[in-house]
Amino acid sequence: DTGVSQDPRHKITKRGQNVTFRCDPISEHNRLYWYRQTLGQGPEFLTYFQNEAQLEKSRLLSDRFSAERPKGSFSTLEIQRTEQGDSAMYLCASSFSGQLNSPLHFGNGTRLTVT
Amino acid sequence: AQKVTQAQTEISVVEKEDVTLDCVYETRDTTYYLFWYKQPPSGELVFLIRRNSFDEQNEISGRYSWNFQKSTSSFNFTITASQVVDSAVYFCALDPTGTASKLTFGTGTRLQVTL
Numbered sequence: 628d629t630g631v632s633q634d635p636r637h638k639i640t641k642r643g644q645n646v647t648f649r650c651d652p653i654s655e656h657n658r659l660y661w662y663r664q665t666l667g668q669g670p671e672f673l674t675y676f677q678n679e680a681q682l683e684k685s686r687l688l689s690d691r692f693s694a695e696r697p698k699g700s701f702s703t704l705e706i707q708r709t710e711q712g713d714s715a716m717y718l719c720a721s722s723f724s725g726q727l728n729s730p731l732h733f734g735n736g737t738r739l740t741v742t
Numbered sequence: 743a744q745k746v747t748q749a750q751t752e753i754s755v756v757e758k759e760d761v762t763l764d765c766v767y768e769t770r771d772t773t774y775y776l777f778w779y780k781q782p783p784s785g786e787l788v789f790l791i792r793r794n795s796f797d798e799q800n801e802i803s804g805r806y807s808w809n810f811q812k813s814t815s816s817f818n819f820t821i822t823a824s825q826v827v828d829s830a831v832y833f834c835a836l837d838p839t840g841t842a843s844k845l846t847f848g849t850g851t852r853l854q855v856t857l
Contacts, residue, residue: 658843669746669833669847670787683844716785730777731845733787 629653631734633719639740640709647705648737652721659702660731661694662718663687670718676702677724709741744769746836748848755824755855763819763851765834771795775837776810776817777845782830790832793817824855 632651640646652659658677662670673692674684678699688694691709696702706713716738720731745768755761767776778790791801793810801808805822821828831852835845 660843667849669835669849670845671847672844675843718787720787730789730792731787732789733779735784735786738785 631719631721631732633717633734633737635737636735637738637740639742642711642741643708645705645707646709646739647703648717648719648739649701649703650719650721650734651701652719653732656721656723656732657699658722658724658729659696660720660722661702661704662720662733664716664718664736665714673704706739709739711741714739714741744836744838744846746834746846746848748832748834748851750851751849752852752854755853757825757855757857758823760820760822761824761853761855763821763832763834763853765817765819765848767815767817767834767836769836769838771838774839777835777837778808778817778819779833779835779847780830781833781850787833790819821853824853826855826857829853829855 634649638646660675661673663673664670672685673688674694676696679696691707694704716736718733718736720733722729722731747766774795776793780788780790798810807820809818831850833847833850835847837845
């Protein structure tokens with residue numbers, strides 16, 4: 628069990644650029660989640676997948692955001708035409724739905740700074 | 743609507759002191775789950791405990807204990823004999839579905855333990 632891995636750890640980009648983050652969940656976990664955390668706040672749910680199916684998206688996920696999990700393993704989160712308000716920590720988590728109430732295991736996050 | 747309130751923004755204690763972190767939640771669901779997560783400076787959210795709304799028994803794990811009171815919608819967390827390694831931000835979270843797919847987090851309490 629190597630834990631949830633996120634890449635990159637930090638990303639600095641100019642407003643208007645596109646960015647993509649990657650998340651590798653714990654290998655036996657079939658659920659994968661994306662959360663966003665701004666400074667001084669708790670994480671906020673963005674979206675989650677069960678296997679390759681995206682089951683729910685938050686209203687926070689505007690049209691500029693897209694998440695994929697094509698083979699039911701790793702996931703990518705892309706932000707197009709970044710805005711300064713997108714600056715945040717993007718957290719990925721995974722769990723196994725086969726276990727009753729399996730808790731979420733979080734990665735270290737990707738910190739995005741939009742200048 | 744779900745809401746989690748952690749009124750204490752920051753707490754400072756001296757090592758070996760006991761400290762209690764407060765959590766008050768709001769939900770209309772009759773079945774729900776409550777969580778505590780720890781976020782050290784490294785950024786990774788570490789799962790501490792999950793509590794079912796039907797189980798009001800208090801729980802103790804080493805120096806950690808949790809007091810769940812449904813009557814006051816509170817789920818408080820006490821660290822006994824605090825240590826410097828306990829310094830972190832602690833988040834309380836609510837899961838109204840029991841599937842752990844979408845957690846509502848509080849804003850967190852930053853605990854600073856000094857020598």
